Amino acid sequence: MMQQVALGLLTSSVAVEGTSRLIVDIAMYFGLFLIVAMALNFQYGNAGIPNMGCAVQVIMGGFTVSAITTRLILTLVGNAGVELLPWASDYDWVYNNPANVATTNTWLSTEPVFGMSMLLFTLAVALILGAIIGWIIALPAIRLRATYLMIVLITMADASQIVGRNVTWISGGTLGLFIPDIFKWYSGDRTIVMAIITLLVGLISFFIFRTMLNSPYGRLMRSIRENEITVGSVGKNVVGIRRNILMFASGITALSGSLLAFYFSYVVEANYQRALWTYWPWLMLILGGPGNNAGTFLGCALIIAVRRIIIVQKWFLQEVFFFPVAYFEQVLLGILLIAVIMFRPNGLIPEKLLYIPGVNYTMMVQEEVEVDWRGTTTVQRGFSSGIKGIFNVLGGKKSKEEKE
């Protein structure tokens, strides 16, 4: 049944509508926000860097598509012998954009390899530019206290939008810019392919982050979060490590901006608002559980599903309210954020100990590790203690209390 539906979606040549449309939409946004939320979990949940400037990195991905990829495609298509209107000056760049994109799309409809290579090229450039943005952000702010860092990053998110609005050659200013459709060769709906690709990128980045967190570097990150002075005292370059983390996570975050641009085939700065790309990922992170990958995954899925359904069904809600539903969404965001912080400060799935290969860390800690500084303490390890550990887990707190 599901296979038939999936095949039907993939092979149909008409635009998807109705419930299928909603499913594609949710899948797309889930992929996008999974990237952003996981990067945020990487930075805040594990390294303790409160990155309130996710929107800057996301908008960088969008600008990559509009300013670099579109130019490259137009140049290559022009070299291939297709007649294009002039696009060199700022005015021509915006004014002739729809006509040029339409001409390019007809040419692209027979070039699947070209389209896919453009997608890969964009993702690579977005990764690099995002990392550069992370480095620039880190320059003034990384040595500062957490609250100063938050202030600077929030204002930077606004600054990036102002740049996008006023520098025409980046993304066409307030009018926005159409993007050549690199999936023109696909006969069906472009958005389905885009949703699948985004989901794939999201899952790949999820596993990359997961692997990194369980590596020695992940333990280093957590130790910086807990006490950076101690980490510095054993010879680690704390500022350098925090900058590297910010750069890596920024690069990954920028991918989501590029994918969104291809999904809409259109880039405008208003798509990359601070509220959408910073506060909602923070809500996902805090709801799911900071420091827990599975928690972030769950929080992301829950929030995206609820939010997309509200947006799609907003005409039914609009009859109830006298004001636009968008503000109801903001009220919901504010209340949810405070409620989660108050009543479930550890999120739906609280943080767990990291997985270290070779050491059964979980069971070791389930055993009472009596750290007694006065004398010798035997920390039991091995198979038998593991069995005991399992019983302790099954028994929960009771067994511990009985022993005491």
Next chain:
Amino acid sequence: MLIPAIWMASLVYASELTLLSIGFTLTYLTAKIPNFAHGTYAGVGIYVSYTFSKIFGLSPYLGFPLAFILGGLISVVIYILVIKVLQGLGGGAIVLTISTLAIQIFLTAGIQIYAFWLRAKYGTYALLFLLKDFDFRIAGFPGIFAVSMILTVFCVVVLHYMLTRTKMGIAMRSTAEDPELASVLGININRIQIFSWFLTGGMACLAGAMIPLWFMSTPTTGAMIITSIMAGSLLGGFENVYGAVIGGIVVGISEIMLTTWGQELLGAWVGEWRPLIPMFFLVAVLLIEPRGLQGGWERMVASDTGQSILKSIGLLKEEQLA
């Protein structure tokens, strides 16, 4: 008129920003968090003025006392319901800051909803407005020019008197310095906190009530102005009320004057980049001297050349060094 309109605009804006920056700094001193909702109190004040002038048909100045009390009450409610609870649960600076961001989103949405309610109920357009018509004139000057400056100077003088001469102010300062030690001395920290949140909220809402009398206002004005407030507060050193006065004036005047001069010299496109000026202040202060003017002053007092310069101006006396 002797004073050009653009200078009047920048002075009005600077005095409003000074009031807001003082409040922001006071909150940072007592609660140790940057309150992102501080600008939104000003948004509430804007709509108090709007309601008084457009709905009740009265002078917006009559709404100022109500704006002060309303802002104070909102601030106290936020403190009791959110900040105090989170502090009791052991929330750190980051968690508290995120909660103020959430309050900012919530309050801004509330203001938007109120504006739409006004439209539905009274049929007035409350989403973009200017209340210059409701202003009076003193000797050819718009009333708000005199009122805003007098109110700000009054607030600063009263605050200075209160912080240095009254028991309440000294208790506030000691609570900001070390809450536990203050409570040992018999100071009711909770009452002091509530008082200081009331004061900051009231001042912010009062400053907001003055905004639509000169500047174009929308429901999001309060949320947008927070960058300027933080720039002014950070320039003053973030932990010094007097620094916030200087910072607010400098950022307020330069925000309007630099934009105007830029528009005259380079062209009209500079106007769009106005929000970048406070951001420039923020980044510049953080790069050069993260502790702002206060840090700069301390550095000057510590060095020999700085001391000789200050002595020659007359700012530093011999007995202060001892």
